[in-house]
Amino acid sequence: MNEDTFITIDNKDIPIEREQNLLELIRKAGVDLPTFCYHSELSVYGACRLCMVDVEGMGLVPACSTPPSPNMKVKTNTEEIRKMRKIIVELLLANHSQNCPTCQKSATCQLQALARRLGITKIRFKNQSRDLPIDESSPSLVRDPNKCVLCGDCVRICSEVQTVGAIDFAYRGAQTVVIPSFGKDLDKVECVNCGQCARICPTGALTPKSEVDDVWRAIHNPDKVVIAQIAPAVRVAIGEIFGLEPGKITTGQIAAALRAIGFSKVFDTSFTADLTVIEESNEFIRRIQNKENIPQFTSCCPAWVKFIEQYYPEFVHNLSTCRSPQQMFGALAKEILSVQLGVKIEDIVVVSIMPCTAKKFEARRPEFSRDGIRDVDYVLTTQELGRMIEETGLHFNELGPESFNLPFGFKTGAGVIFGNSGGVSEAVLRYVTEKLTGERRENYEFKGVRGDNGIREIKFSLAGREFSMAIVSGLGNARKVLEDIKSGNGQYDFIEVMACPGGCIGGAGQPVYTDISIHQKRTKGLYENDRMLELHKSQDNPYISELYNSFLGDVGSPKAHELLHTHYKSRKRITDEDMYLSYSDKAEGLEINVCFGTGCFIKGSQKILRGVLDYISRNGLKNRVNVSASFCFEACDRGPVIRVGDRVIEQCTIEKATEAIEKEVEVYV
Amino acid sequence: MEKLRKFERVLEIVDQNNRQASRLIPILQAVQAEYRYLPEEILTFIATSLGISPARVFGVATFYSLFTLKPKGRYHIRVCNGTACHVKRSMDIYNAIHKKLNLQPGKDTTEDMLFTVETVNCLGACGLAPAMVINEEVYGQLTPERATEIIEDIIRKEENHELDTHGA
Ligand code: SF4
Ligand code: SF4
Ligand code: FES
Numbered sequence: 001m002n003e004d005t006f007i008t009i010d011n012k013d014i015p016i017e018r019e020q021n022l023l024e025l026i027r028k029a030g031v032d033l034p035t036f037c038y039h040s041e042l043s044v045y046g047a048c049r050l051c052m053v054d055v056e057g058m059g060l061v062p063a064c065s066t067p068p069s070p071n072m073k074v075k076t077n078t079e080e081i082r083k084m085r086k087i088i089v090e091l092l093l094a095n096h097s098q099n100c101p102t103c104q105k106s107a108t109c110q111l112q113a114l115a116r117r118l119g120i121t122k123i124r125f126k127n128q129s130r131d132l133p134i135d136e137s138s139p140s141l142v143r144d145p146n147k148c149v150l151c152g153d154c155v156r157i158c159s160e161v162q163t164v165g166a167i168d169f170a171y172r173g174a175q176t177v178v179i180p181s182f183g184k185d186l187d188k189v190e191c192v193n194c195g196q197c198a199r200i201c202p203t204g205a206l207t208p209k210s211e212v213d214d215v216w217r218a219i220h221n222p223d224k225v226v227i228a229q230i231a232p233a234v235r236v237a238i239g240e241i242f243g244l245e246p247g248k249i250t251t252g253q254i255a256a257a258l259r260a261i262g263f264s265k266v267f268d269t270s271f272t273a274d275l276t277v278i279e280e281s282n283e284f285i286r287r288i289q290n291k292e293n294i295p296q297f298t299s300c301c302p303a304w305v306k307f308i309e310q311y312y313p314e315f316v317h318n319l320s321t322c323r324s325p326q327q328m329f330g331a332l333a334k335e336i337l338s339v340q341l342g343v344k345i346e347d348i349v350v351v352s353i354m355p356c357t358a359k360k361f362e363a364r365r366p367e368f369s370r371d372g373i374r375d376v377d378y379v380l381t382t383q384e385l386g387r388m389i390e391e392t393g394l395h396f397n398e399l400g401p402e403s404f405n406l407p408f409g410f411k412t413g414a415g416v417i418f419g420n421s422g423g424v425s426e427a428v429l430r431y432v433t434e435k436l437t438g439e440r441r442e443n444y445e446f447k448g449v450r451g452d453n454g455i456r457e458i459k460f461s462l463a464g465r466e467f468s469m470a471i472v473s474g475l476g477n478a479r480k481v482l483e484d485i486k487s488g489n490g491q492y493d494f495i496e497v498m499a500c501p502g503g504c505i506g507g508a509g510q511p512v513y514t515d516i517s518i519h520q521k522r523t524k525g526l527y528e529n530d531r532m533l534e535l536h537k538s539q540d541n542p543y544i545s546e547l548y549n550s551f552l553g554d555v556g557s558p559k560a561h562e563l564l565h566t567h568y569k570s571r572k573r574i575t576d577e578d579m580y581l582s583y584s585d586k587a588e589g590l591e592i593n594v595c596f597g598t599g600c601f602i603k604g605s606q607k608i609l610r611g612v613l614d615y616i617s618r619n620g621l622k623n624r625v626n627v628s629a630s631f632c633f634e635a636c637d638r639g640p641v642i643r644v645g646d647r648v649i650e651q652c653t654i655e656k657a658t659e660a661i662e663k664e665v666e667v668y669v
Numbered sequence: 670m671e672k673l674r675k676f677e678r679v680l681e682i683v684d685q686n687n688r689q690a691s692r693l694i695p696i697l698q699a700v701q702a703e704y705r706y707l708p709e710e711i712l713t714f715i716a717t718s719l720g721i722s723p724a725r726v727f728g729v730a731t732f733y734s735l736f737t738l739k740p741k742g743r744y745h746i747r748v749c750n751g752t753a754c755h756v757k758r759s760m761d762i763y764n765a766i767h768k769k770l771n772l773q774p775g776k777d778t779t780e781d782m783l784f785t786v787e788t789v790n791c792l793g794a795c796g797l798a799p800a801m802v803i804n805e806e807v808y809g810q811l812t813p814e815r816a817t818e819i820i821e822d823i824i825r826k827e828e829n830h831e832l833d834t835h836g837a
Contacts, residue, residue: 165724170731181723601718
């Protein structure tokens with residue numbers, strides 16, 4: 001490093017190291033320059049203009065998009081800049097909904113924080129806020145465009161980090177909004193409910209959907225027995241709401257708080273994470289032995305599962321059939337606890353406390369209801385539990401720690417590390433290594449799978465076979481790995497994916513944060529928790545063995561299948577009725593429908609349509625058929641798909657199509 | 670088979686542009702030339718074939734005023750309401766046409782898809798104020814009566830044309 005390269009910020013000399021822009025240097029100099037649209041994890045957008053600074057010889061420039069050069073003289077607080085910042089914030093406030101005290105983001109809103117910081121006491125501009133409809137269609141999120149400051153943070157995290165792109169800017173000028181395609185509801189488009197957009201949104205324009213009221217109602221209902229399960233990642237984050245350090249383990253306080261709030265029993269999702277390890281590892285060993293559906297993908301992240309279902313239908317069978325720990329818990333709780341506690345199934349209310357917004361969606365998947373009763377009734381995020389604790393008036397930090405109820409409250413460290421990226425893989429390794437070798441290992445830690453990179457690969461040999469694993473967090477990274485597999489550049493046996501960067505500890509239901517170094521602290525908390533526990537391997541959990549012995553039977557038994565496993569389906573990205581593109585003029589005629597959904601398009605539906613049309617005109621069938629194209633029959637893994645009359649032809653070829661048309665068209669003269 | 674022919678044309682346009690996302694704007698232009706608007710399902714299809722999100726395509730289609738997502742009538746009337754025309758009471762002309770065609774606020778296309786009536790901010794023909802454009806043709810120094818006549822002319826022509834085709 002050349003020691004001579006430095007710049008002057010507010011009369012202080014600051015060395016230039018690896019910084020890409022002035023903003024990073026200014027922050028290094030200890031000046032917290034306000035910004036809305038700058039995040040180190042996203043591309044530079046330069047739209048909010050809050051980061052304007054004065055550079056000698058250049059005038060006012062946006063710090064986020066100005067590269068540093070040696071000897072620059074930068075001022076961050078001139079009178080002009082201070083005035084401009086105030087005007088920008090006042091204008092934003094003038095365009096903003098005025099319902100701040102009742103906003104979900106109230107306590108963590110960056111717009112409010114900035115107004116406070118800049119000492120804004122009145123808004124000199126007329127209120128221009130629009131009255132746009134609020135989108136509450138999604139089970140996971142609420143979108144209130146009236147609170148949007150158009151910083152584009154959500155748009156970029158969704159497209160750059162998650163490669164979903166469910167929301168984007170539309171229209172222009174004063175009409176500009178951030179919305180799903182065609183202004184549709186969020187639950188009708190390709191959103192995977194990861195909530196990362198809500199995590200990064202500086203205001204209340206995107207927020208996790210709250211179920212707090214429903215849970216209070218259940219608690220106050222004397223006929224109901226309300227029980228809680230707590231996900232691993234919650235225990236190292238909820239303390240942040242009450243001023244504790246990220247990563248501080250507060251399991252005991254959470255249990256105490258939940259009982260004080262009125263939950264009858266308090267259990268641990270880490271228990272069913274242990275159960276997941278057993279089922280998923282055995283599934284893995286079976287697949288390896290039968291050489292089928294390798295690589296096996298983890299299935300505990302519902303955002304990842306939906307991502308696969310809608311973008312990579314050809315990989316649906318690679319997903320482990322194991323339900324997520326949340327859903328295993330729900331199914332077991334309804335079936336077993338109802339008997340143990342002597343309550344009717346419909347009177348037991350299962351509430352999960354999750355770091356996650358996608359878990360709200362998962363709990364509502366039709367696969368996870370029986371006879372109209374959901375296995376998991378409500379899902380609260382870490383934030384929502386924090387709010388309930390505040391409402392109750394409990395002093396969280398001073399609560400005497402309590403323990404979980406048995407049997408579903410007992411876990412090993414393997415079930416705890418499920419909450420961070422790499423944890424599921426490590427937990428599975430702790431099982432598989434012993435199972436395949438038949439030997440007990442003294443050491444339980446597999447540090448090779450740990451780390452902060454969004455894609456980590458490890459290779460190892462075990463029982464005479466080479467294994468290759470990938471640990472992935474962030475859906476954009478997952479897409480990269482899948483594309484590598486497709487192009488033959490990647491070969492794996494096991495892939496762990498968590499949609500949120502860093503894993504569930506970085507979930508969108510966690511206390512709001514913008515500094516991603518928090519991931520490391522929370523992760524460290526979980527590994528510490530693992531070390532503090534008495535047991536570290538799921539196979540050592542006595543209550544899991546007991547559960548198999550007394551209730552489930554063997555691993556993979558019919559009972560285990562019924563309660564612990566599930567199935568997946570390809571799904572359309574954008575729901576709505578099918579879109580027909582073409583009809584012949586005749587009402588009667590053979591219906592021929594060619595699927596033009598993504599899966600089929602890639603597999604050649606265009607060629608088939610051409611072939612079919614050729615065939616029709618060559619054989620003079622124009623007046624006897626109706627040809628149409630529609631989007632997605634949800635059989636994308638078996639595409640291209642066409643429908644001829646009532647027959648659905650998968651993996652269609654031109655020959656198969658014409659053969660079917662020839663047969664079916666006879667009745668239409 | 671009209672819809673199918675158009676859809677085949679879309680496939681062609683996308684292929685001619687090598688299915689490249691960077692060619693989105695020319696693709697949308699060509700598709701709009703075919704349909705006279707950008708139908709939703711076609712935009713979804715374009716997004717699929719270019720490998721970009723429908724939300725992004727929708728964003729581009731709504732950003733540029735040259736694109737329209739609503740079907741337009743065969744005759745696209747744009748009445749200028751730029752400063753010069755506005756001063757010369759161009760809104761009277763707009764209102765007269767609206768009345769003639771039985772249109773209401775929020776409904777600017779006739780049922781038979783023959784006319785769409787809109788205002789624009791300056792056609793660059795201020796010397797002819799008040800002015801309007803029907804498809805590509807400019808009409809200047811209008812009065813409400815003159816504008817109504819022009820519309821009636823078109824309707825008459827269309828009716829004769831219809832009779833012709835039916836007769837044939
Ligand atoms: S929840 Fe995730 S997928 Fe959905 S819009 Fe937000 S960032 Fe995109
Ligand atoms: S990584 Fe965890 S928190 Fe994030 S969406 Fe998946 S399950 Fe939820
Ligand atoms: S203002 Fe109407 S033509 Fe210019």
